[in-house]
Amino acid sequence: MNKESPDIGALLARALLSAVFLYSGIGKLLGPEASMAYIAKAGMPWPAMAYAAALCVEVVVATAFLLGYKTRISAFVLLAFTLATALLFHADFGDRSQLISFLKNLAICGGLLQVLISSPGALRSRQALAQ
Numbered sequence: 001m002n003k004e005s006p007d008i009g010a011l012l013a014r015a016l017l018s019a020v021f022l023y024s025g026i027g028k029l030l031g032p033e034a035s036m037a038y039i040a041k042a043g044m045p046w047p048a049m050a051y052a053a054a055l056c057v058e059v060v061v062a063t064a065f066l067l068g069y070k071t072r073i074s075a076f077v078l079l080a081f082t083l084a085t086a087l088l089f090h091a092d093f094g095d096r097s098q099l100i101s102f103l104k105n106l107a108i109c110g111g112l113l114q115v116l117i118s119s120p121g122a123l124r125s126r127q128a129l130a131q
Contacts, residue, residue: 010115011068017111018066021078025058042089057081072116079112 028035032051039047039054057077065074086105092098 013111013115014066014068014071017078017108017115018062020108021058021062022066025055025062028055028058044088054081075112075116079109079116082108082112 028051035054036047036051039050044050058081061074061077061081064070065078082105086102086109090098090102090105093102
């Protein structure tokens with residue numbers, strides 16, 4: 001194992017964790033009406049504001065996390081967002097698909113917590129883009 005392996009592993013972990021947020025954010029960008037309707041159906045107040053906040057987290061914060069910019073802060077924001085999403089949108093445990101989504105969100109929280117408490121890796125920001 002060479003000296004850069006843990007850094008490459010950390011970059012890969014950030015890429016895998018950020019993928020779900022970026023994909024979801026792009027989906028929200030392409031279908032804002034459907035996203036706001038889903039938010040409203042869940043009973044969230046101010047669907048347009050919740051949509052904008054979710055879009056910011058899923059695109060801006062996830063991109064910062066992927067690039068290793070303010071990694072621990074972005075991991076914390078993504079963790080809080082994911083936990084809130086699990087509790088607000090996937091808490092119908094009588095519905096098997098909702099329970100699975102809830103557990104997947106908890107697993108994502110576990111990965112983000114691991115990044116939060118450990119090193120984000122040396123390959124980040126401009127270094128990550130140059131590789």
